[in-house]
Amino acid sequence: MKNLLDLDAAGLFEQGAIWPHPGIPPRELPARERIVDGALVLQDGEALVLQIAGRLTGMAQVRTDALDDGATLRVFALWNLFDDLPRTRGLKDEFLGRLGNLLRTLPVQRKSFDAPPATDLENDPNGIGFLVTLESPLRGELRVARVRFDELVPERPLRHSVGGETRPATPVAAGTTRRFELPPAPAGATVELALGLPDRLARQRAPLRATVTAAGSSEGTATLRFEERDASAPPRRFEDLVFHFPEARREPTVVDVAVEAGVAGGAPTAVLAAVPKLLPRREAATPWNVLLLSIDTLRADRLGEAGEGGEAGKDADLTPNLSRLARESVRFTRCFSPANFTVPGHASLMTGLQPVVHGANRFGDRVSIRRWPSLAGQLASAGVFTAAFSGGGFVDPAFGFDEHFDRYCTLDPLMSPRNPRYDAGPIRHAEAVNRKLREAMSFARVADWLSAHADRRFFLFLHTYFAHDYWPSPAFARARGADAEGPWPPPLDLPTAEFGKVVAGSPQLDWYRALYDATVSETDAALEPLLARLRESGLLESTIVVVVADHGEAFREHGTLFHANGLHNEVLHVPLLMRVPGLAPATIDAPVSLIDLAPTLLELTGAAPLDAVQGVSLVPLLRGGEPPDRVLLSQDCPPIGKSANGTRVEITHSALIGSRFKLIRIVGEDESTDSLYDLVADPGETHDLAKDPLYTGALASARSSLEHLLGAMQQAADRAKALQESAAPNAGLDDDLHRLGY
Ligand SMILES: [Zn+2]
Numbered sequence: 001m002k003n004l005l006d007l008d009a010a011g012l013f014e015q016g017a018i019w020p021h022p023g024i025p026p027r028e029l030p031a032r033e034r035i036v037d038g039a040l041v042l043q044d045g046e047a048l049v050l051q052i053a054g055r056l057t058g059m060a061q062v063r064t065d066a067l068d069d070g071a072t073l074r075v076f077a078l079w080n081l082f083d084d085l086p087r088t089r090g091l092k093d094e095f096l097g098r099l100g101n102l103l104r105t106l107p108v109q110r111k112s113f114d115a116p117p118a119t120d121l122e123n124d125p126n127g128i129g130f131l132v133t134l135e136s137p138l139r140g141e142l143r144v145a146r147v148r149f150d151e152l153v154p155e156r157p158l159r160h161s162v163g164g165e166t167r168p169a170t171p172v173a174a175g176t177t178r179r180f181e182l183p184p185a186p187a188g189a190t191v192e193l194a195l196g197l198p199d200r201l202a203r204q205r206a207p208l209r210a211t212v213t214a215a216g217s218s219e220g221t222a223t224l225r226f227e228e229r230d231a232s233a234p235p236r237r238f239e240d241l242v243f244h245f246p247e248a249r250r251e252p253t254v255v256d257v258a259v260e261a262g263v264a265g266g267a268p269t270a271v272l273a274a275v276p277k278l279l280p281r282r283e284a285a286t287p288w289n290v291l292l293l294s295i296d297t298l299r300a301d302r303l304g305e306a307g308e309g310g311e312a313g314k315d316a317d318l319t320p321n322l323s324r325l326a327r328e329s330v331r332f333t334r335c336f337s338p339a340n341f342t343v344p345g346h347a348s349l350m351t352g353l354q355p356v357v358h359g360a361n362r363f364g365d366r367v368s369i370r371r372w373p374s375l376a377g378q379l380a381s382a383g384v385f386t387a388a389f390s391g392g393g394f395v396d397p398a399f400g401f402d403e404h405f406d407r408y409c410t411l412d413p414l415m416s417p418r419n420p421r422y423d424a425g426p427i428r429h430a431e432a433v434n435r436k437l438r439e440a441m442s443f444a445r446v447a448d449w450l451s452a453h454a455d456r457r458f459f460l461f462l463h464t465y466f467a468h469d470y471w472p473s474p475a476f477a478r479a480r481g482a483d484a485e486g487p488w489p490p491p492l493d494l495p496t497a498e499f500g501k502v503v504a505g506s507p508q509l510d511w512y513r514a515l516y517d518a519t520v521s522e523t524d525a526a527l528e529p530l531l532a533r534l535r536e537s538g539l540l541e542s543t544i545v546v547v548v549a550d551h552g553e554a555f556r557e558h559g560t561l562f563h564a565n566g567l568h569n570e571v572l573h574v575p576l577l578m579r580v581p582g583l584a585p586a587t588i589d590a591p592v593s594l595i596d597l598a599p600t601l602l603e604l605t606g607a608a609p610l611d612a613v614q615g616v617s618l619v620p621l622l623r624g625g626e627p628p629d630r631v632l633l634s635q636d637c638p639p640i641g642k643s644a645n646g647t648r649v650e651i652t653h654s655a656l657i658g659s660r661f662k663l664i665r666i667v668g669e670d671e672s673t674d675s676l677y678d679l680v681a682d683p684g685e686t687h688d689l690a691k692d693p694l695y696t697g698a699l700a701s702a703r704s705s706l707e708h709l710l711g712a713m714q715q716a717a718d719r720a721k722a723l724q725e726s727a728a729p730n731a732g733l734d735d736d737l738h739r740l741g742y
Contacts, residue, residue, distance in 0.1 A: 005052055005149035009040040012048060012147060019090030021045025021138065039067055039143035042136035048144065051078065051085055053129040054161065056151055060121040062132060064108055065146035071108035076131040077101050077124030079366050079398070099131065100124045100366070108134060108142065126366030126398055157275050159402060162196035163237040164392065165409040166402045167274040169196075174208055174261040180276050182253040185245035188281035190456070191217065191253060192385075194238035194274040194407075197226050210271050213256045217243035226271060238274055238407070242452075253278055277406055279385055279456045282542070287606040288581055289543040290379070290459045291450075291534075292597075294349070295523060296342060296391065297468035297563060298549035300335070300573040302520045318517055319524035321531055322547060326577050327585060329545070330622055334591045334679075335576035336657055337551045338634050341564035342394035345550030345594060346401065346463070350374045352598035352613035355635055356717040359724070360399055362637055370400030371724055373610050375598040377404035379459040382607040387458060389413035389446055391465035405461070413446050414464040414526055415471075443530040450530075454537050464523065472518035479521065482514035490515070491562060504556040513555050541581050544604055548597065549574040558685065564637065567655040567664050568685050572634050580604065583622060590627030591657055592618055593634075614716075632657040633709050656706040663702035676702060 007015060013034055024044055034040055042048055062075060077100030088094045101124050136142035157170040172178040182191065195210050208226045222241050257273045304323040317323050337345045344355035351372045355361035360369050380386045385406055392410025395401050402408030446462060470491050477484035488508045502508050534540050551563050552571045560566035595615030602609050603617045621627060636653035656663040664675045676699050677685040689695040
């Protein structure tokens, strides 16, 4: 049992918010009149609202000490926290995208606090916390003296989050010892584990000491002390521990984690122990490691020869470090994202499935890929240490991206530097914080991790939002002829309603473009020390390095701005570099998709292939084979609900990309428009050939392919949905996908 919340009337008033009933004008009451005889008084439909951050590790129970009957207790899942909870008035519009499913509705009963708990709560699959509301009767009063929210923590390992990182971990309560048994350690093996205090242990009352013993290791024993946390302390982190086994051992490897409370009588509490992993030394003959770098929002045409045709002084190579890597790599000149925004792009990268099939393809919905087999899962099963340093957000554990990773960090690896005080990326209008953050900006933490694991087998997933966030330092902005502080709001602060003002040829759009180029350039500069570390440590000889993006970025080439809108190539065309040890540099012009990455990397590393996959392995192409006769499918986040005259219209976009022609179909409420482009003659998609009589045949053929593919995809999506809802998520999908010829 763990106490997540235990508040008396004063605490409820301080930490909660009182929302008026939407139908009744709020009456301002001074605080002292809210608390009468030790109870918080709510009247006439007012609701007390409490927010509890974090996912549960087990079940939970809510108890109230109310002095009246006739009120209602509701518990909702939270999909985003309300940072402005007290100012939110409880109106439906203010909840959009933040409030998840209603999990429980219960009548509030007097003195229910002492009664046996009746409310067992579980996580919403995509929730990141809970919202508890206590609603007074519409005409009446509710006096509430205390609310408690208890968590029942299970013994088994689950994914826990500490300081922006999730790992499979198990709580070890003070006064107990937890034993982990691993296979016998071969000579040169290490055992890695980590300890941390749970994020939501808000009021740790006693210091704890944890003693970790790994019998037979060089280190033997290690001790960590966890102190009372004060407000100025750095955020909590998992503290890593490594034990070395120089000699081979016959008996199983035993790791004991013993936790003792440092102060007698302190409240019982626990330390989280990340499940120890045995990592054999990487032998020369073992397959390659993988470093997969996703530079969010990087357009294909910004790599290398980006500035061609640009103004004088700005046409230098934007990305000299990536260009150098590209010269040593197999470079796919025509890689396309199957989607136009971050969640589906990355979900397809990891699962090898089209967005409509894995289902994590809609804004607002929090569909998770947790139950799908993935690149990380297959590599983890092969004994590879799987680590991720991602920017979180749309690549967050809320979407299941952390599944199968031994550690999954959601602090942007570029923007959350060594300084552990930085818990997140830049904070708007907090210049002092941001300046410090920028000064320390580097991939140093990642480089250190790589050095520490140079002789282990690893899969490292890196993802940064730096280019997505248009946040160049003044020097890089100046180099692109722009002031880092323009007269307009930065793109991320630009209200959607003002997108219409940013038109082609406007100084505002030019400024955004310059900021974007500057951030791309700065990302590349930040990569230099990381790439240098790879070269110096010899890791390039044993590591497949992949550089890719989830989607591009539009600057009104075809009317749209930024991304998540439209399917033209400024948004779909992404860079793909694969530097594979032993493979000569080459350029491949055949169209490929992000869904091909997982099957390719699994084949290259010798790991088991995915059971259900829609991408194809690019290994034959890498080895000089002929490109398959193939068309690719990309889709908008379907369907986009757009307000037109107060009604919501669903508009779906689909793009079929072949080796020469591209068909874009936009289906609105009662009309459908097709555009056809010859990507060989017109890579910029400037001439729509759909009405050109010379291309009647090409159009008919593309239409027929698209319709076949969309039909097949819908069947696969329906089947996938049914399987995901069933007990065995992927059994049988493989057959279905193969039958569909995809
Ligand atoms: Zn993205």
